[in-house]
Amino acid sequence: MPQGKLSVLVYAPASVPMYRDFPEEVFRQRQAELGVRIDLVRRYDEVRARIAEPDVYFGARLDAEDFRQAKHLRWVHVPLAGIDRVLTPDLAASDCLLTNSRGCMAAAVAEHALGAILHFARGFDLAVAGQRARRWENVRELRMPMELADLSVGLVGFGEIGRELASRCKALGMKVFAMRRRKGANTAPDLVDRMWGPGHLEDLIDASIFVVLAAPALPDTEKLIGRRELMRMGPQRFLINVARGPLVDEEAVYRALREKWIGGAALDVFEKEPLPAESPLWALPNLLLTPHIAGQTPHFWERVVALFFRNLERFGRGEPLEKLVDKGQGY
Structure with missing residues (x-):
């Protein structure tokens, strides 16, 4: 990992059904193993309050005004394939990396x-x-x-x-x-x-x-x-x-x-x-x-979390990330 402890903010909204079986314990375990700081929040107002601090953000929503406050942010990972609630013009124009979870579903x-x-x-x-x-x-x-x-x-x-x-x-x-x-x-x-x-x-x-x-x-x-x-x-x-x-x-x-x-x-x-x-x-x-269920699978979080932590290790070593989004193309 880079010098100093890497800071990660994870947004797993409790109000969204797909996050009810979010593997919070895995994040706690990997935090200790990798020597990083992971803050997990369940409400978006908590994201707003903390977004100025992290190097890495894990979440499916990041509003334009909040990205502008994210002075240290270097990488955003979206735990879905769709990036429309994250990819703002400011993010697209920045050096911040963007990855998604395409393929997991x-x-x-x-x-x-x-x-x-x-x-x-x-x-x-x-x-x-x-x-x-x-x-x-x-x-x-x-x-x-x-x-x-x-x-x-x-x-x-x-x-x-x-x-x-x-x-x-x-x-x-x-x-x-x-x-x-x-x-x-x-x-x-x-x-x-x-x-x-x-x-x-x-x-x-x-x-x-x-x-x-x-x-x-x-x-x-x-x-x-x-x-x-x-x-x-x-x-x-x-x-x-x-x-x-x-x-x-x-x-x-x-x-x-x-x-x-x-x-x-x-x-x-x-x-x-x-x-x-x-x-x-x-x-x-x-x-x-059907009510937007095509991607539902018992293996979803297992695959998303495995992808994220593989990338977190790669990010710490300065290596290219998997599932990198071409911000200019939008996918």
Whole structure:
């Protein structure tokens, strides 16, 4: 570790359900082992009161005015993949390092998306509707159930979630296509049959039965899927969003499902969360709606904490950090 005791401020809000099983004891143990000072706080007003002191901040929220008071801060770690509540213009312009926990939930999110693919491919949506109506549904007359080897999946985004989902889909015999932000050769020919760079969303849609959104929320991905894309998909294709709510135009998705422009959709994320009770999305029978649970896994904190302490040791030795965020790109 650097000369002097490294100071770390950890924000684990007690009011947020995911922090109720936060491994506080691990931080106490590692503090002694590494010879650092770790202060753990449960309310954001405590962050405001202490942010001027630490070298390192662990938390999913850091307001712009508080970052400006953080005179000693050299590294911020976000215990989630999303960094939108931390990456302010001042932080982006500073020398402060920013890391996130992308990949810690990738397997869970990929398997959630795979479950959604199975839900529609095997006609579970139709069978469940029949069950609710106490009707022995003739599913094949409504939509013939599909075998996985006949499916094609198009991934919008090929980060860690996209790679995890591609490996699972490929293992089950599906064709896999992907579109990523960078141009260039297919970087995963063992997992992806064809990979496009930006500007090829229509090609991806045309090639795929299931279009899966796994890209970050950025200005150029806002409402990436709107009326035009949904009408292009048609009733034999399905949309899955396990990325961020703003990637889709919810009003257009509602109309596409109600008027059956597309076969169905699975949404785990929304423009406003929790989704208001008055939202018309709740009533759509061809929508699989889940309350932002794709990333939930019993291994979440185990992986996040292991990543953070690996990086804390690297930081103390002056080595490059894992999961470093490109602050200019925003991911």
